[in-house]
Amino acid sequence: MKATISPERLTLPIGTRDHIQGLIKAPMILLEYGDYECPFCGQAHPVLKQIQQALGKKLCFAYRHFPLTQVHPHSEHAAEAAEAAEAQGSFWEMHDLLFENQEALEDEYLASYATALELDVSRVVEEVLSGAHTARVREDFLSGIKSGLNGTPTFFMNGMRYDGPRDARTMIATLEELYV
Amino acid sequence: MNHEAKYNQLYPKGRPATLRPGTKAPEFCLKTTPDQSVSLIDFQGQPIILAFYPADWSPVCGDQMALYNEILPEFQKLGAELLGISVDGVWCHAAFAKDRKLHFPLLSDFEPKGAMARNYGVYRDGDGVTERALFVIDGDGVIRWSYVSPIGINPGAGGILVALEDLQKREEPHKEEVTA
Numbered sequence: 249m250k251a252t253i254s255p256e257r258l259t260l261p262i263g264t265r266d267h268i269q270g271l272i273k274a275p276m277i278l279l280e281y282g283d284y285e286c287p288f289c290g291q292a293h294p295v296l297k298q299i300q301q302a303l304g305k306k307l308c309f310a311y312r313h314f315p316l317t318q319v320h321p322h323s324e325h326a327a328e329a330a331e332a333a334e335a336q337g338s339f340w341e342m343h344d345l346l347f348e349n350q351e352a353l354e355d356e357y358l359a360s361y362a363t364a365l366e367l368d369v370s371r372v373v374e375e376v377l378s379g380a381h382t383a384r385v386r387e388d389f390l391s392g393i394k395s396g397l398n399g400t401p402t403f404f405m406n407g408m409r410y411d412g413p414r415d416a417r418t419m420i421a422t423l424e425e426l427y428v
Numbered sequence: 429m430n431h432e433a434k435y436n437q438l439y440p441k442g443r444p445a446t447l448r449p450g451t452k453a454p455e456f457c458l459k460t461t462p463d464q465s466v467s468l469i470d471f472q473g474q475p476i477i478l479a480f481y482p483a484d485w486s487p488v489c490g491d492q493m494a495l496y497n498e499i500l501p502e503f504q505k506l507g508a509e510l511l512g513i514s515v516d517g518v519w520c521h522a523a524f525a526k527d528r529k530l531h532f533p534l535l536s537d538f539e540p541k542g543a544m545a546r547n548y549g550v551y552r553d554g555d556g557v558t559e560r561a562l563f564v565i566d567g568d569g570v571i572r573w574s575y576v577s578p579i580g581i582n583p584g585a586g587g588i589l590v591a592l593e594d595l596q597k598r599e600e601p602h603k604e605e606v607t608a
Contacts, residue, residue: 259586316494316495316498317498318494318497318498318528318529319494319528389498390502393499393502393584393585393586393589394586394589394590395586396584396586396587397584397586398491398492398495398581398582398583398584399491399495399582
């Protein structure tokens, strides 16, 4: 396990500001810093679902935005669309749709996902275009920078950075070792 | 003659160590474009970040510079200017900066090759490239923070931000005295 955990630590602990699945008091906390347009995050998405299924209530999964907007031109609006969905109680549904449709993240597609989720589409569009959630996404991004992030996806397990292989078996084993 | 013996013959006193905090930053004047140069003295009164990296186009460098491009507004909020430096020529830098849409200057430590890197103690003789090294220099031209990363690892920007924030804290009480 030692080789997969780096000395980097999370500087902004998981709290009420965060998007989480599971209980914040769960013994294992897995945080992902991700970018909806990053192909490696896309590959990790189904792996994370497997991990969540395997660990059940023992795991709390959290997600923060880390869009590299100069490299991924649609990543910022995609992240803000997820926040706009959060404002209507549907963050995780939008989150899944974005990762499942990484090749289609232009604004018109973002609006179509809001339609598919039966959200107030004009409100989502208005919030994304007016930058209503820009500050929130930037706050996530900067918290990542301060925790030494250099790319995506980056994972923290109980506040410690995980640098190991991104397969369910190794990640589950590492989480379980941290838990014991 | 083996590599080490050759090295010792060329540099009988050994390679100069990486310059440490508290050291006066060596002056430099390097080209950023075919007809423009920048010097340390241009930044009097303003903190600068020097980011030495081994080469344009290599994957990690690309990610590192892309990441810094993303954090530029934060560096600017802290009053600092970012300069990237490698031994690549100006035309190579121009193509690289255009491709990656970089919004900060790249300095060409090209002729005599690696002269600036040698002065800062971050030239890799055997490889003919610079270390992946970071320096934060204050407005008086004194190095306040330095870090040499393993060459294949993107060091992120957490250390730079902490160093710049420390600089600002150092200067703020002084400002209050002046206005009082």
